[in-house]
Amino acid sequence: MSAFNASPGASLDEWRSKASFDGGKMRAILQGGEDKLRLKDEYWQIMEKDPLFKKPNRHLSMEESRLLTHQRWKKVLEYGLPCDMYANYEGFSAFSDVLEEYDKGLQARIQLHSGVFVGALSSMGTERHKELIEKANRNQIIGCFCLTELSHGSNTQAIQTTATYEKGQLVFRSPHIGAMKVWSGNLAQSATHALVFAQLYVGGKCEGVHGFVVQVRDEKTHRVLPGLRIGDMGEKPGHFNCIENGWMLFEDYRCSTDALLNKGCDITADGRYVHAFKSDRDKRSVSLGALSMGRIGIVGMGVNACRAAATIGIRYSAVRKQFGPPDGDELPILTYPLQRRRLLPILAASICMGLFQDKMIDLFSQYMARLLSGEKSDELVELSKEVHGLSSCTKPRATWLGVAALAEARAACGGHGFLYISRLNELRDTYDPSQTFEGENNILAQQASNYLLSQKKQGIVSSPMGTTDFLQTRPISFKGWNADSLENVIAAYEWLLHYTLTKTEKALEDRKRRGDDAFTARNETQIDTAHPLALAYAELTMIKWAEEAVKEIEDVKCRSVLHQVVRLFAVSQLQPHLTLLYIGGYCTGPEFGTRVKEEQLALERSLSPECVALVDAIASPDFAVASALGTSDGRAYENMVADFFSREVDRAPFADDLLRVIEANKTKPKL
Amino acid sequence: MSAFNASPGASLDEWRSKASFDGGKMRAILQGGEDKLRLKDEYWQIMEKDPLFKKPNRHLSMEESRLLTHQRWKKVLEYGLPCDMYANYEGFSAFSDVLEEYDKGLQARIQLHSGVFVGALSSMGTERHKELIEKANRNQIIGCFCLTELSHGSNTQAIQTTATYEKGQLVFRSPHIGAMKVWSGNLAQSATHALVFAQLYVGGKCEGVHGFVVQVRDEKTHRVLPGLRIGDMGEKPGHFNCIENGWMLFEDYRCSTDALLNKGCDITADGRYVHAFKSDRDKRSVSLGALSMGRIGIVGMGVNACRAAATIGIRYSAVRKQFGPPDGDELPILTYPLQRRRLLPILAASICMGLFQDKMIDLFSQYMARLLSGEKSDELVELSKEVHGLSSCTKPRATWLGVAALAEARAACGGHGFLYISRLNELRDTYDPSQTFEGENNILAQQASNYLLSQKKQGIVSSPMGTTDFLQTRPISFKGWNADSLENVIAAYEWLLHYTLTKTEKALEDRKRRGDDAFTARNETQIDTAHPLALAYAELTMIKWAEEAVKEIEDVKCRSVLHQVVRLFAVSQLQPHLTLLYIGGYCTGPEFGTRVKEEQLALERSLSPECVALVDAIASPDFAVASALGTSDGRAYENMVADFFSREVDRAPFADDLLRVIEANKTKPKL
Known part of the structure; x- marks a missing residue:
């Protein structure tokens, strides 16, 4: 069986020799230029050397894949790989490409926090949200994004979670199951904070969809805060199974009006809604x-x-x-x-x-x-x-x-x-x-x-x-x-x-x-x-x-x-x-x-x-x-x-049981 | 939250009321006629009542899904559901439809034995294979079908496993890894017998691709027989993950010439190949x-x-x-x-x-x-x-x-x-x-x-x-x-x-x-x-x-x-x-x-x-x-x-670890 060493396949190198161009030059052209490619290769090498980034040859259970993603996320922080767009744009851009190519799940775990959560806070918040942004950038809080509801995805203007101004506070409510927040990545297990979209009611009047930032878990215990119910949406196919997409219900959840992301609008101290928008x-x-x-x-x-x-x-x-x-x-x-x-x-x-x-x-x-x-x-x-x-x-x-x-x-x-x-x-x-x-x-x-x-x-x-x-x-x-x-x-x-x-x-x-x-x-x-x-x-x-x-x-x-x-x-x-x-x-x-x-x-x-x-x-x-x-x-x-x-097999795990069935069939009278 | 009981969805019954035809009549027309539908419904009811046929709300591991399929297969035998086309064609036809709709994996587990293995034995074998067919029909042996090789799928005429007539016996060999038999469902764990296609050599001459039936596991111990190596091909996506697709290598595996499925051809007692085919x-x-x-x-x-x-x-x-x-x-x-x-x-x-x-x-x-x-x-x-x-x-x-x-x-x-x-x-x-x-x-x-x-x-x-x-x-x-x-x-x-x-x-x-x-x-x-x-x-x-x-x-x-x-x-x-x-x-x-x-x-x-x-x-x-x-x-x-x-969640399984990371980030000097 010496021929076992001979491959039945054709040679890739033979194909390569037919090409008319320089491979190195082409690679730089198609991967964003030499500088970006150098950074990408550097990040690839860091990951390749670490056995945690080796991909297993089998489907992981939901629990396994989430734990692995959590561990890989820690490694990314540990290696200081660039996740903050504003601190290091070149590095961020190259590392984003690497993550996108490596594993959509890990990419989402990081991006939902560093990109989506921080991005929304930055673009819709004001001075009063600076501290949270700073904490998020340093991973002292973990963010998630809650827009989609069980019965509203495409039609985001019709979402039904309400945020009502009552006695100087905002009270969040889910009026029915259709208003359940769903699909929020990082929410089910990791998030301490959520970017929540809701219909704002002030003085009994609906002012339309607004963004809010609310804390969802206790800082010390990591338990879900009173007034909230949070859970997991179960398994998904592919890499996204490692993302803890969560659902959330609000049961008279109260917080400060600071939660309102108030760029261009606000609630005054005396409880009036003011805004600088010319139109919806x-x-x-x-x-x-x-x-x-x-x-x-x-x-x-x-x-x-x-x-x-x-x-x-x-x-x-x-x-x-x-x-x-x-x-x-x-x-x-x-x-x-x-x-x-x-x-x-x-x-x-x-x-x-x-x-x-x-x-x-x-x-x-x-x-x-x-x-x-x-x-x-x-x-x-x-x-x-x-x-x-x-x-x-x-x-x-x-x-x-x-x-x-x-x-x-x-x-x-x-x-x-x-x-x-x-x-x-x-x-x-x-x-x-x-x-x-x-x-x-x-x-x-x-x-x-x-x-x-x-x-x-x-x-x-x-x-x-x-x-x-x-x-x-x-x-x-x-x-x-x-x-x-x-x-x-x-x-x-x-x-x-x-x-x-x-x-x-x-x-x-x-x-x-x-x-x-x-x-x-x-x-x-x-x-x-x-x-x-x-x-x-x-x-x-x-x-x-x-x-x-x-x-x-x-x-x-x-x-x-x-x-x-x-x-x-x-x-x-x-x-x-x-x-x-x-x-x-x-x-x-x-x-x-x-x-x-x-x-x-x-x-x-x-x-x-x-x-x-x-x-x-x-x-x-x-x-x-x-x-x-x-x-x-x-x-x-x-x-x-x-x-x-x-995966060589000698006997099946259920071989004894199978033999019993076969034996029984031998003695069974013919139908 | 009383509105939690109100569905955000529209009513299916309202849609149904718009239809112009009688639903029962249409169902019989589209499901093969009233008689077949009655049988189908009977089989559906048997399965629905048995909790073993309830589908889990999560992906099963390879081991879990194979065990479940083994157990479901046993139940199918226990209930006497019709798997033999010749014994009860109407029942077989209706039950096949039910299995196809229910789970392709279980269907394949049954069909590969009862349909493909028995079918090939019947069409290519002769009187001397009758006993095996009888045993297969009574599930006293378990069959699988080995045609495809690692390097030959579509081009089946070029498969490279050899069956050589030597001293009154047939000797099976896999000349190189490309000749490894692959994708054979039921082979990795259950099969006792295999329908094997190989190039037949008699007197040094290749007579082309022929079918053979060989025993692969010991009747008493269910261990793989000497001269064979058998293993699993690992995970597959979807229902087929529950099918034990196997690979097999022949290392001078010897058996009687009775293994040859000899309809239209044979090896004579004095070692000559004879056939009644006019052409290839x-x-x-x-x-x-x-x-x-x-x-x-x-x-x-x-x-x-x-x-x-x-x-x-x-x-x-x-x-x-x-x-x-x-x-x-x-x-x-x-x-x-x-x-x-x-x-x-x-x-x-x-x-x-x-x-x-x-x-x-x-x-x-x-x-x-x-x-x-x-x-x-x-x-x-x-x-x-x-x-x-x-x-x-x-x-x-x-x-x-x-x-x-x-x-x-x-x-x-x-x-x-x-x-x-x-x-x-x-x-x-x-x-x-x-x-x-x-x-x-x-x-x-x-x-x-x-x-x-x-x-x-x-x-x-x-x-x-x-x-x-x-x-x-x-x-x-x-x-x-x-x-x-x-x-x-x-x-x-x-x-x-x-x-x-x-x-x-x-x-x-x-x-x-x-x-x-x-x-x-x-x-x-x-x-x-x-x-x-x-x-x-x-x-x-x-x-x-x-x-x-x-x-x-x-x-x-x-x-x-x-x-x-x-x-x-x-x-x-x-x-x-x-x-x-x-x-x-x-x-x-x-x-x-x-x-x-x-x-x-x-x-x-x-x-x-x-x-x-x-x-x-x-x-x-x-x-x-x-x-x-x-x-x-x-x-x-x-x-x-x-x-x-x-799937309501209070704390993540890795919450303590997460809190440690967050704490560490709080004291880490700013980059």
């Missing part, structure tokens, strides 16, 4: 920025989901051999066009959405700086709307792609993809809720179409970031295929945006003319009109920004390959819109559709020798991917066998 | 029937996946209220067109694919009876090919739809869909491998296009079941919309079949003319040609057979609603093909595409008042669905809250 819309815009930040971050979940799918799927498919020409060896399955079709567009999406997100974060940081500096300009208002519109459709686009990518990668890895140690199902389950949180994708995308409709209605044809500049162009139908496929795709998208925008506008008007209210009219004009409009807007912007980023790359070879990657992303995104392009009359006859399809096949073929090296450039370290199928040494079979050998 | 193809056709049976069964997994998705998704969406007109109550989300789009096509797919599968099983049983009777006719050969072709594309179509349905249902249920107690992620993971086993979908679908290509090439324009009768028609492009939308859809599909068949044929010829071998040519002509051809063939047959079944329904009201359901299934299946219909010139301009899209919207609207009652007609009992969101009483919120209240 104005009040809501305070938190608009913070909400966009969450969504832009979640675009990164789509990037990471595609990254993991491409890493595991492509490496395994490069190694796995199956079938071959009648008189030849079996071929790596990645050489089959059908297998390339399943995986290369995922790789392209990860890279292009990553480049898009890098730029988006840059622009958003500049925007936030202007906002925090107190700037008040019409251009900033326009920018707010644009950031909101763009994040509302790119978050759905990226997360839908990411979850679909992991599902496809599992299937593309065949039966072995279904092993726990492939990690693909666990990853799919982990990324699954990204389609829902911070705005259910289908509902969120409506914000983008609403933005475009409103811009058009107001006759605003340009925008600060330039994403609506297509409004200045006249839509021209297809005249002939351009040598650069990207120009064809962009022209088609611009036409499609005009078409779906005009069609949605008209459909809305028709509905209103026939007596529908605005609410009904909007709901009836989503499918086939507003929805593809929002997606096309997201996709075109991603494609354009990715291409702009690639144009700026100095290294010729890297740039050349990435130009192809952008083109593959572009044609693969356009494919599902072909029907509308034909129905709407952008094109007739076979040429346009056939060209798009041929272009995608050709790009998948030409990128085939590059793809293993491209995966190396985006992949997380092996200990973080932790997939038997996706290690960088290409030893998928050996990894599986090592795990299998550790 | 002929030899393989022995098992063709059995393989089709597996696939036809798996179409049912697609049906059940859609059934579960529709049950949970539609019931929850009928209850869940969110948003509403400015001055009105919030509306059940199922009233929004976008939500209907997500769920109603799933309901339609479950119903139509179910009707298709009922007919397919009927026809297949007749086919098998003819085969077993020893009939040898040209028509039976044609029927074999047709059964193979049709099962090879309907299995992929159904399982892809099923898995996608569960993913969509989870997202359509929003955040609460992500709770373990919604079961949707677990169900998705459970059905996930149906896309891979008994033929990876993408590879399997090629068998269907190959069948159609070969029929056309041979000029055979009709088939025993009539599925290729489209070959007799002349493809006519779209002339105008017919009043009955189904006629439009069928005409478009028939055109599409001609188009993709001709295109695939031409592409293959082009490839061969340019010097490609047949293998390469086939691989290069899948995407955009052979693949959509196979899918269109599956979909059109499903649509036609579902419509035929509906036409035979006596009850006017049920028939009328189901006619609409078939039409919804038809237009929703056709939508992804619109691009090819335009590229190929079936239609030009907006009419055809717009009509298809409008028709789908209109059908979703008209079926909206029927859908909750339709779900009742296909749903499994509440204890089997076991989803907090999908109970038939519509008390989704109450179910969630009951689970949450059972």
Whole structure:
């Protein structure tokens, strides 16, 4: 059995040798630049050396996974890894990427406190909340965020928890089970404080949804405070099982009025509600920025989901051999066009959405700086709307792609993809809720179409970031295929945006003319009109920004390959819109559709020798991917066998019982 | 807090009252007729009464889930529930349906022994294996099936385990780790016997892949026999975690030549290999029937996946209220067109694919009876090919739809869909491998296009079941919309079949003319040609057979609603093909595409008042669905809250440790 040492798989290094570019350069380009990459590698090494960060080869129980996350969180503090955005932005940014790639659960454990809780306190609180922020930053208190209620998720303005001003205090109540706060990460076991949203009542009048910070557990005993009931929501699939999502009920819970996050409003000493908001819309815009930040971050979940799918799927498919020409060896399955079709567009999406997100974060940081500096300009208002519109459709686009990518990668890895140690199902389950949180994708995308409709209605044809500049162009139908496929795709998208925008506008008007209210009219004009409009807007912007980023790359070879990657992303995104392009009359006859399809096949073929090296450039370290199928040494079979050998069985735990059944069956009379 | 008793959800009974048909009649129609339904209900009641069949509200560890499955298997034997197809076909058929709906893992535990092991022994063995079959039927031995190897799944002809005739015995060897038998359910802990496929060597000559039955564990001790190594493959996602999928290595394992399943071949006493096969193809056709049976069964997994998705998704969406007109109550989300789009096509797919599968099983049983009777006719050969072709594309179509349905249902249920107690992620993971086993979908679908290509090439324009009768028609492009939308859809599909068949044929010829071998040519002509051809063939047959079944329904009201359901299934299946219909010139301009899209919207609207009652007609009992969101009483919120209240938390298990960290942070100098 000496042949036991020979791998039945093909060599990854052989694939690597086919690439046309320098791997190190590509890696820096695709991982945020050399400085960021150096920091990332530093953090990766700290984690890899510590056995606590080794991923177990089995599903942990809820209790086990939460304890492990608690221990890992302590280690992160112990190592002084950067969790505070304001104290060390570069470090924070690099470490955030590392956490996102490593484990969504641990990332959430840290981010819900350091990012979401502190962020909301900072943006909605005032001087009187500074001390709490300081304590939170030093982890002397643990925060959580309570907005969603059992019966209100998307419609946050209708939440039903009340905070009533009574005798100089605020009294919190949950009027019925539907008002139970739910899904609050860190609440069930760790949190000492909660950021709570509730309807504020002063003098018997409802002043609408406000934010409050309240203590939920005793500082000394860590027991839940009187007037509150807190519990766990049970198990969830994937990494998020390690997050203690909690529920909370208020039973006449009293606290000081200091709990009110009073930026722009307050309760006076004599019990009156005062505010500086011009309108409800104005009040809501305070938190608009913070909400966009969450969504832009979640675009990164789509990037990471595609990254993991491409890493595991492509490496395994490069190694796995199956079938071959009648008189030849079996071929790596990645050489089959059908297998390339399943995986290369995922790789392209990860890279292009990553480049898009890098730029988006840059622009958003500049925007936030202007906002925090107190700037008040019409251009900033326009920018707010644009950031909101763009994040509302790119978050759905990226997360839908990411979850679909992991599902496809599992299937593309065949039966072995279904092993726990492939990690693909666990990853799919982990990324699954990204389609829902911070705005259910289908509902969120409506914000983008609403933005475009409103811009058009107001006759605003340009925008600060330039994403609506297509409004200045006249839509021209297809005249002939351009040598650069990207120009064809962009022209088609611009036409499609005009078409779906005009069609949605008209459909809305028709509905209103026939007596529908605005609410009904909007709901009836989503499918086939507003929805593809929002997606096309997201996709075109991603494609354009990715291409702009690639144009700026100095290294010729890297740039050349990435130009192809952008083109593959572009044609693969356009494919599902072909029907509308034909129905709407952008094109007739076979040429346009056939060209798009041929272009995608050709790009998948030409990128085939590059793809293993491209995966190396985006992949997380092996200990973080932790997939038997996706290690960088290409030893998928050996990894599986090592795990299998550790599970050799002689007798089942229930063997005696089984023998009893078998014996009994031997003596049982025949039926 | 008296309002705690008021549900924040809408009433399912109100939805039910809108339906136009009799629920009891519909239930019998959609669950295989009154007799079968009566048996199903009887078995359901036996299981529901036994606490062992209550589903736990948490993920079980691998050990726990396997023990539970072992115990449930014992109960199934104890209750004498019908597992033997030949002893009691009606009971077996009804109980199989119950098991499939209840738990795929338990179903597999039973089916792998009673169906797959016994079935293979029966079809490939002879008189000398009768005793083993008898023992297996009485559960005096436990069987498993070992075909797949670590490095060979799809390409089964290339497996590398060897069975060598030496000195009157057979010696089994695994020449390298790639030849390790893997994925064999029941092998790791329970099996006493295995159905093993290996390359047979007699007199130094390889006679190709043969089936053997070998004993793997000692009868008295249940220990693994010498010469074998057996182990577990570790955890899997979903229900299949309870199946002990095993691996096995042969280290000069010796046994009698009786192990050879010798139908049509044998090893003589003087050590010569003899056979009655005319060709390799002929030899393989022995098992063709059995393989089709597996696939036809798996179409049912697609049906059940859609059934579960529709049950949970539609019931929850009928209850869940969110948003509403400015001055009105919030509306059940199922009233929004976008939500209907997500769920109603799933309901339609479950119903139509179910009707298709009922007919397919009927026809297949007749086919098998003819085969077993020893009939040898040209028509039976044609029927074999047709059964193979049709099962090879309907299995992929159904399982892809099923898995996608569960993913969509989870997202359509929003955040609460992500709770373990919604079961949707677990169900998705459970059905996930149906896309891979008994033929990876993408590879399997090629068998269907190959069948159609070969029929056309041979000029055979009709088939025993009539599925290729489209070959007799002349493809006519779209002339105008017919009043009955189904006629439009069928005409478009028939055109599409001609188009993709001709295109695939031409592409293959082009490839061969340019010097490609047949293998390469086939691989290069899948995407955009052979693949959509196979899918269109599956979909059109499903649509036609579902419509035929509906036409035979006596009850006017049920028939009328189901006619609409078939039409919804038809237009929703056709939508992804619109691009090819335009590229190929079936239609030009907006009419055809717009009509298809409008028709789908209109059908979703008209079926909206029927859908909750339709779900009742296909749903499994509440204890089997076991989803907090999908109970038939519509008390989704109450179910969630009951689970949450059972998880009330005062202090975390790691509270003391957490307090220590917090204390330490208080005294730590500021960074």
